Amino acid sequence: MLRVIRCLFRPTIMHRGFASQYIRLEDTSDEGIHLRRVVVELCPLGHQHRPRALDNLAWVLALRFQQHGSIDDLDTSIQLRREAVSLCPEGHTDRADYLNNLAFSLGYRFDHQGKPNDLDEVISLYEEALRLRPVGHQYRDTPLDNLGLALIRRFNKRGDIEDITRAISLFREALTLRPPEHPDRNTTLNNLALALDTRYDKLHVIEDLNEAIDRYRESLQLTRHDHPERHSNLVNLSASLCSRFTQARENEDIEEAINLCRESLAALSSLHPDRYFSHMRLQQAYLSRYRILRDAADLSLAIENFRLASRHPTQGFPRRIMIACNWVIAAEQHSHTSALEAYYTCFDLLDGHLATRSSATSRREAAAAFHYARSLPVDAASCAIRRDNLQHAVELVEQGRGQQWSLASRLKTPVEDLQLANPKLAHNYLDLSRRISNAAQSSVTITDKAAADWAAVEYRRLTRQWEAAVAEIRNLKAFSRFLLPPSYEDLQAAARQGPVIILIASQYSCSAIIIPTSGEPRHIPLPSVTLTDLNNLRDRFARAIRHASIMGPKLPRNDLIVLLRTVWEEIMLPVVNVLEHVLKLKHGSRIWLCPTAAFTSIPLHAAHPFQTRADRSKEPCLEDLYICSYTPTLSALVRSRQMMKKRVTPSFVTIGQGQPGTGKGKALLAVDSELELVHKLVPATANGTTISGDAATRAGALKALEENTWVHLACHGKQDPTQPYNSHFVMRDEHLTLLDIMEKHVPHAEFAFLSACHTAVGDKETPDEVIHLAAGLQFSGFKSVIGTLWEVDDSVAKHVVKAFYENLFNGLEEGGVMDCTKAAWALNRATHAVKTKVPLEQRMVFIHIGV
Known part of the structure; x- marks a missing residue:
């Protein structure tokens, strides 16, 4: 069943620590950053002002990251702030401030890259900062607010109700320390409302939602119209009103929600990072109204805001991937023509996100974190099949699955043809590929956090050089698709020695696509098979295999026989019928199976009718008819064939x-x-x-x-x-x-x-x-x-x-x-x-x- 993926985080008004008052937007220019680097050089180790100099440079780099989205700026900011904290040991009067600022930069990196270790460290740093500002301290309100926000982040990630309950308690305490005349009372009101709204999403207690709306309105009343973060209040109130409209269906709520989002967009520049949230909330409002009133114009406006949010360049990959996946869900639910575009957007963003990770292990962890994206490859293929575009289906299932291998193989792509056409470009590409691979391997052994941050910066620097080299290669006419996702024509080379059968297990439909040696692909529906059936079949095979392991070798394997007959009749026989009667494939020929999702755990090659009736001739099984092989991806088979040219003794x-x-x-x-x-x-x-x-x-x-x-x-x-x-x-x-x-x-x-x-x-x-x-x-x-x-x-x-x-x-x-x-x-x-x-x-x- 389709479910919308919950937004992990709403924009908030965050305290930026004691140094922020010295930072202006123009300070993020190259000259401003250069001057602060000079100041750091003038404050060598041991200088009393070095921590402040480090932190001021860190601030401008963090702000430039917000403007332009360069992760290197953020990593450098974190490194500088780690040093500042190290120079202010326990008992130093400014330690709490530097802890706060380091946590702030780590929080931004968590939002951008989604690394759970960053979030855990953020909370640990804020906990220490709060401990250093006990009850009665004049600045206790700041760590209360910041720790509360971090706990909301962790609640959205892990769902522990104690985190959100504690966050609400922290905000209520902070509110008592910020009476009506306090200049930051609006911030705490906004954050308390955010926590209440978040708990409503989990427990659906209407009192939480109503109080959240009241608190947002109170915060807006205290926020000047020219306040640089007023748009955050507008968007948050819009989200709460949208939630209440979904439940109570009062048109005034949804009208106000849409107008608030429009007002927030009007207040933001075209590249402001928070435009993402405005677009995200605006699509939510339009989609909510479409589901009630069924006006097609609302659906079109929602899709356009999905598109704008997922492509907003200054937001990190995790949020953009989340919104693109929600776009997929909405387009599928409402049969919108943008569904394929949404799938392609997801794959491009996932590929970009995984490419920022410097090791295979971290790439796999990053991919596994998007649990809601696991079915994207097969669902995308199913979408293309339903639109009668089998070539696109093959391209999509290939692009979406095996991303770990495709990213790693980019650094091992054979370049013999390029070496003949342009030896200099080939040498540069191979050298950069080798250096990136070495950097990735060395990063696995780094345990020191500061060293790991610098290693990440170096990895991305090499990656940018590598990408520039690839772009230069693609400028050559014969290499315009160098390392790009393969086209159907490229992938059909996998079937050069025999047809490849892709088995697609999607929540929408289960089917097979046969890629012949030449000509158009063939679609074989499997109408009697559902994804639930396949999952049950997989589990039954696992039980049968375990049972067989404790049986004597002479005892009959009746349970396995029944399962293999099911595989034959419901999955492989429809495929065999097309191979025999449509493609006229001779018995004894080779075929390749490329299973996806639940199909990967089913022994397709062993499909067998197990006919025993004496009045009919024995029906052959799959392995009687054809020589079966598997391939993890089509590209893997193509690549292996290309490398067969390198045979030696x-x-x-x-x-x-x-x-x-x-x-x-x-x-x-x-x-x-x-x-x-x-x-x-x-x-x-x-x-x-x-x-x-x-x-x-x-x-x-x-x-x-x-x-x-x-x-x-x-x-x-x-x-x-x-x-x-x-x-x-x-x-x-x-x-x-x-x-x-x-x-x-x-x-x-x-x-x-x-x-x-x-x-x-x-x-x-x-x-x-x-x-x-x-x-x-x-x-x-x-x-x-x-x-x-x-x-x-x-x-x-x-x-x-x-x-x-x-x-x-x-x-x-x-x-x-x-x-x-x-x-x-x-x-x-x-x-x-x-x-x-x-x-x-x-x-x-x-x-x-x-x-």
């Missing part, structure tokens, strides 16, 4: 760790015999080597991955459900993690067999990012990978391994060439060959990914 390494260290898992007694078996089957021309026992360490395994083109890895595998980049292979000393693998670039690598558990299982929090060990190996350079969907029984896995390599290397003793593109076929033959030796769930567990 093959070298094969078997890596095994059957005796992991204490506490790292049980002994795998069959590993050594599996390594020996593989080593015997590898052709002599591959110069096979084995690493096991004490030699199978993290460093030893990484070195082997870099130095060999073919790898067989047998050990414990572990998918980390909370931090997928920590998913790992268990070695003798340290874990070999997904991050370790991603950091390697092995362009000549060809094939990897991952004889370990859970190596091709995605992340439940972000299923369409396909973050798992097999995808990591493909990303690092391996074109063809065999992974596993669940736990592997090492006592029977050797039967699959033996049959696989016997098929793969059959005939090589007569001078044949090792060919990783035969891996999918060899796996298909192997699973057929071991039917009498290996239980069903252990035959299904292995899947092929890549070329």
Whole structure:
């Protein structure tokens, strides 16, 4: 069911600390900032005025950030204020002021980037500032107000009712310290109203909303018309009136709400950061009135304000992403023609937001924070399908999913053609890509907050240079789409060796799109399948697999048989009918499955009719008809094919760790015999080597991955459900993690067999990012990978391994060439060959990914 995403924060009138009275708008000019840098230089370490000089420079940088949105200004402001705080230890008379100002800058960065650690630090700093100004202190009102605002932020993020209740209590105390004649009473009235309004959104107690409106009106009465932040009061009152209109449906409330937003916009310059809030509240008012009165003009005005708010350049990505997602929801709910535009806007903003993060881990955390955006890729594709634009559907599902890989791969894009056309540009691009990658890797190990801030500034400086280099490359006619989201024509190259089937699981519809080798894509509706059905099917498979693991190998797998028959009849049979009867695809041909969302946890390749009636011939299953492979994204398959040009003399390494260290898992007694078996089957021309026992360490395994083109890895595998980049292979000393693998670039690598558990299982929090060990190996350079969907029984896995390599290397003793593109076929033959030796769930567990 569609739900509007709640606004995380409303504009407020905030105290800026004791230094703000010295700062004017013109001081944010380059000359003004330069002069304050000179003042800092004139106040070296130990100078009594250095903290004030640092803070004054920090203020102008923070103000310039508000004007122009440069995050580097804000990071520098934070760094300067950290130093100022450090120079004012416990007992210093100005410590509370510098704590307040540091918290202020960190609060802005939280609003801009959404890092939860920043918000926690803001509250901690305000708590200390309040402690330094106890009851009776003449300036206690300021930390009361500021801590209250920070608690509202945290309540909006985490929903703990104690935070909002305490915020209201703090504001009421501050109000007693700011009587009617106090110049800042209007500020506290506004903030108390904001807290009451926020609690109303959670608990829907009408008394909270009515008091909030009264407090906003009282604050407005005390605020001069020329006050620089009067627009905040106007917008906040507008939001409360809109809420009351939704409940009571009094037209006077919504008319006043719209007029207040218009008045606030009239008071703001075109690039003022708070225009975002005015546009956001104005769309809310128009949309609320449209839902009651159904005037199409109101819907059009609401959509236009969604558009303006999501594209406002001086606001941070988190807020703009939130409003763009709400735009998607509104456009879908009301069947508005702007829905596709809204989806594209979301993807562009998400890509921009993730690109500001300097490590894969922080990018994944940033993506996971937008829980309401998880279904965007499949919902966007469904939207395009409903508009009969299948090419756009393919482009959207590709652009929206796998963003983690696409951002990381931008720094590893092959540039051979560019090197031939313009060696200088290619060299500059590669150099900057290398420097950004190094900066990203080094940032992972930084624990000091100040050093981390400076590292972030350096990362973004390099990123801007890299973006400028990319823009220069795109000016070349033949490279106009260099690193841009791929077009359908680009993506169709993934189907060069056989059709690709994208399985789309959306709340609006479930369907498949077949991308043929040539021609237009084909849409296959799956009318009997819903997203709820798929989630139930996924959970039933998980239970059936767990049950099978405790059953004897000879007992029938009736529950799995029923589930695989369901997959065949409701999902894969409609696809097969199109492949056979429309595309005329020959039996034995290769196909690639590209599942999304809930489809990623269902063993589609094992779909089977399991017909047993004697009066009819046996109906073939999917793997009888076609050779099935998977691909995490279309781009990944295209990239692997492009890199196949770099083939070298093959070298094969078997890596095994059957005796992991204490506490790292049980002994795998069959590993050594599996390594020996593989080593015997590898052709002599591959110069096979084995690493096991004490030699199978993290460093030893990484070195082997870099130095060999073919790898067989047998050990414990572990998918980390909370931090997928920590998913790992268990070695003798340290874990070999997904991050370790991603950091390697092995362009000549060809094939990897991952004889370990859970190596091709995605992340439940972000299923369409396909973050798992097999995808990591493909990303690092391996074109063809065999992974596993669940736990592997090492006592029977050797039967699959033996049959696989016997098929793969059959005939090589007569001078044949090792060919990783035969891996999918060899796996298909192997699973057929071991039917009498290996239980069903252990035959299904292995899947092929890549070329």
